Each structure stands twice: as structure tokens, then as C-alpha cells.
Amino acid sequence: MTKQVSVFLENKSGRLAEVCQTLGKNGVNIRALCIADTSDFGILRMIVDTPEVAVRCLRDGGFSVGETSVLAVEIPDVPGGLGGVISLLGNVNVEYMYAFFTTVEGNAVVVFRVSEEEIPSVVEILGRNNIRILPAEDVYSL
Amino acid sequence: MIWDPYHECMDLEQRRELQAHRLRETVARLSANVPFYRQAFRDVDVQPQDIQSIDDLALLPFTVKDDLRDNYPYGLFASPLSEVVRVHASSGTTGKPTVVGYTAEDINLWAECMARSIGCSGGTPHDTLQVAYGYGLFTGGLGLHYGGERMGCTVIPMSSGNTERQIMMMRDLGSTILACTPSYALTVADVAADMGLQPEDFKLKSGIFGAEPWSESSRQAVEEKLGLSAHDIYGLSEIIGPGVANECSNKGGLHIFDDHFVPEIINPETGEVLPDGEYGELVITCITKTCLPLIRYRTRDISCLHRDICPCGRTHPRIGRLQGRTDDMLIIRGVNVFPSQIEHALLSIEEAEPHYQLIVRREGHLDVLEVQVEVSGEIFADTVRRLEEVEKRIAHAIRTTVGIGVEVKLVEPKTIARSEGKAKRVIDLRKEE
Ligand SMILES: [Zn+2]
Secondary structure, three states: OEEEEEEEEEOOOOHHHHHHHHHHHOOOOEEEEEEEEOOOEEEEEEEEOOHHHHHHHHHHOOOOEEEEEEEEEEEEOOOOHHHHHHHHHOOOOEEEEEEEEEEEOOEEEEEEEEOHHHHHHHHHHHHHOOOOEOOHHHHHOO | OOOOHHHHOOOHHHHHHHHHHHHHHHHHHHHHHOHHHHHHHHHOOOOHHHOOOHHHHHHOOOEOHHHHHHOOOOOOOOOOHHHEEEEEEEOOOOOOOEEEEEEHHHHHHHHHHHHHHHHHOOOOOOOEEEEOOOOOOOHHHHHHHHHHHHHOOEEEOOOOOOHHHHHHHHHHOOOOEEEEOHHHHHHHHHHHHHOOOOHHHOOOOEEEEEOOOOOHHHHHHHHHHHOOEEEEEEEEOOOOEEEEEEEOOOOOOEEEOOOOEEEEEEOOOOOOEOOOOOOEEEEEEEOOOOOOOOOOEEEEEEEOEEOOOOOOOOOOOEEOOOOOEHHHOEEEOOEEEOHHHHHHHHHOOOOOOOOEEEEEEEEOOEEEEEEEEEOOOOOOOOOHHHHHHHHHHHHHHHHHHHOOOOEEEEEOOOOOOOOOOOOOOEEEHHHHO
16 A cells, blocks of 8 residues: 655744655655645645655655555546546545546646555455555665 | 641631631731731731631731741741751752741651641551652751651651662562652552562552652552552642642542641732632641741742542642742733643543643633644544544633633644753743733
């Protein structure tokens, strides 16, 4: 399962830059990211090439860091591609999703976060419909 | 055991009469012997004969710590120095220490109160009491020492420090009661564990811990780690030292020995006496001391009073676990708020770290209390919804404890300043406006 690294950020200028610099100094490459924010704080979520290194260096840097299992799903890069996949998931509660910077063999790659309990059924539905979930090692080396 | 059943279980009406009689004598002695009190009574227009019942206490003026400093060193002594057999002194965080004198009668009274405290803590003449409070000008060591001897315990005068030796003696001599500060008790427990010792390696049954505020969770920790029942003791050198009040086995507050030390709880702002059960500043009047009987001494400690009769049989009222100092008190929209209450509320939230800071500001005419809480590993979640839930739970816990709404703000770890001694918990921006 692909590991996502997330970081708690106060809404203060320069904090995002500090996260990126810390990762850069430690040779960690960011593959995908998104930020959820409120008026007081934000949550930065990232897929990186070396999650363990990212977690360790950010924690050492005094950040509050978490690790979550997510699904990296190949989506046909055509109009309606994403809509088709989401409609397959029906009443599964997708907590959030975001896309990778790069494509794989012409397909877009989207990160899905669903609850731990719902992962098996999502895996089953996607498999049944021949939609590929990328293995973690492939994701990290994208 | 109940050391002095006659006084500790006295009929309440009978005790009130005893208190009134003793208060009248004390006021008369002070008027005769201490110019400061003669003047203070004159200032509030009270004659010794005006004091008839213990309720007349409210007619008398307060004494504050500065009065002791202003009359340093012996100005408030009601006995000549020839009758003073010992002095102790409190540390005096600012400037001069506070010097306290004891006549032979005072030392006797103190030993009696300490024997009552040891009895409250489950002690008997068969016990071996290890005194790990500091000996010297600080009242802790000698207070417990004389009380232990009065009870008939075998007393080991270890004083504080030298923890490994402390633990060796505790094991080899089979100490059954440990007396020290709660934080030192935790140190002893941790070092004992490091030495590979289990609670079963000791004969400890009880602990008498005081001289600093501590929480219910520290109580549980020492009780588990040392295999004993931990009892809270209260006292202050200005009044006599340890042994002013002590928890019995019911642990529902500390019995205050009010045939010697009469407690009141006041609103620290107005001085008005508060009803039982309400939190405010603890005020104590000494009615049996000879050298330094203080009248309505403002302790600056925050507590409350319970007068319902304790199942242990003692009729002494109980003071609630101390909630901090009046110096730390905040008034938010007319409500008294103590940082310790916020801390207590935070501890009830499993994810919250006790690292917090209170920021008070005024928006329009309204006081706003912002509680900043660090997002520790436990609080952290990768969705806004879950973090907002944590904020709501913290705000709810604080509202339930303190009775006012607060703004909870999550902040990054290690962003709230740590300090070695007393943490700076409150930033009051209202004073700067
Ligand atoms: Zn009791």
C-alpha cells in the first residue's frame, strides 16, 4: 500500500517553504501533493519517493507528521475518465483525492483516501473493472 | 488510626465553642503583645470582646505575606525570644525570607498535628517512617520527623537526595511509610525501577506527599510504581509547616485540623467569604499558636471547603486538592479561571499534550480566552474534519470544567515555550491595551 506523508502546518508564512527545504536537503523528491486548509491551520499531504526518510527528517525538524495508507489509481487520461472511476465506487466515502504530477503510459494517476475498512472493497471493485492500483514501489519511483 | 479521637471526631457544636474560646484568647494576646495586630484591630475597629463566636472571624482583618516581610524578622512574634526554641524560614522567592518562630508549646502542637496526619495516612506506632523531605530551615523534614516520633514510629531521617542510598535503606530497613515531595517520590520510583527493583521488594504501604501541587495521574503513577497508598499533605511554614491538613483513606479532600487552624475560602478579589464547595483563596487563622499566631492569613492557595462528615469518622472539614495559586488566577468575563483547571480539562482528552498556553484578549467589550494546544503525534490526523473534532472536544471539556467558552487553536509541536521551572502559561494582552 502506498504511504502518504502528511504534515500539520500553522498558517504562518514560510512554514511550507521550511517543509520543502527540509525534504530537499535530505534528498526527498515530492511526487504529488495537496494542501487542505482552514483559517488557522493546514494539512499538507504528499507522496514522496522515500517516505521513511521524509517522516524521519520532518519529525527531527519539529513538525507533527503522520503516515497514512492511500490508493494510487491509474485513470484513463480522457474526458470522463475520473468520473467513470468515481461512479464505480458508488457509496464508498472518499475522504479526499488528488493527482500526481506525471502520467503513466498516458494514464493519469490519482490518490484516493478511503477509510481502512473500505480499502478491501475498493480494491475489489477496481480490480473487477480492470482499473490498476499501482504498487507502492512503482509509485515511489514515478 | 485516629491519633486524637477526642479532637478529631469532636461534636461540631462543641468544636465551635472550643474554636470561639481559643480565638478570643488569641485575639486578646495579640492585642496585648503585637503592636502590628493592635493597630490592625484598631483600623477595623474591633475590640477583643467583640469576638464572641467563631463566625465573628469575618470581623477581623487579613494578614498577608508582605506583613511578615515588613515586620522581618521578629516583629510579629507574640512571645519573647527567650521562649522561642526554634526558627524555620521559607525560601522567600523575592527578597527576604519569612522567619517563623516556635515556642516549646508550638513544637508540641506541631508534633501532635503531624501525628494526626500520619494517622490519617494509615500510619501506626508499628510503622517505619522514612523522611525524605529536606531537613533544615525548610519545615518538611523536621515536621515529619517530630510527628513520626510522637506517633511512636521508627523514624529514618534520610533527608532528600542521594536516591540510590535512599532506596537501599528503604529496602534494607523495611520502611513502611515514605514521606517526601510527590516529584521526588516519582524519582525514587523510577530509580528503583532502573535498579531492577519491584514494588514487592519493599514493605511500603503508605506515602505522605506534599509541599508542591500534584495531579491525580501522578498519584496513580507513584501508587503503582511503589505499591503504596499515596496521601496528600498540606501545610505552610507561616502557619506551622506540614500537618495543617492531610488526606485520610477516603481521599476526598484533606482534613484540616480546625481546632488549631480555622479555614475560610474567600474571593481573592473582594475578600468576601465564599460558600462551602466554591473555589477561592484559602485563608487560615491560627487559634492555638503562641509565637506566631496569624489572623486570617491569606495563603494564596486555591481550594474549597467540604463540611459533610467523612466516612472515616473525623469531623474536621476537608479542603479540596489545591488548584494553584491566586497569582495565576484569570478573570474572564467575570468568571475565575485557573490554568490548572484548563490543564485538568486537557488531561481528560486522551490525545492532548499538557503543552498549552492561554492567551487573553479583549474584542470590543468581551474577554476572549484562546487556548493554544500543541498538535502532538497523538492528536495529529490527516483530515481537517478530525482535527476540528479534536478542537471541539477540547473546547467542550474546558467549558464543562471552567464554565466558559474558549477558542481552541491547534499549534505546531514545540512552539510553546518550555521553561525550566514554572511554565509561563498565560499571556494577558488586556493589560497592554
Ligand atoms: Zn476522612
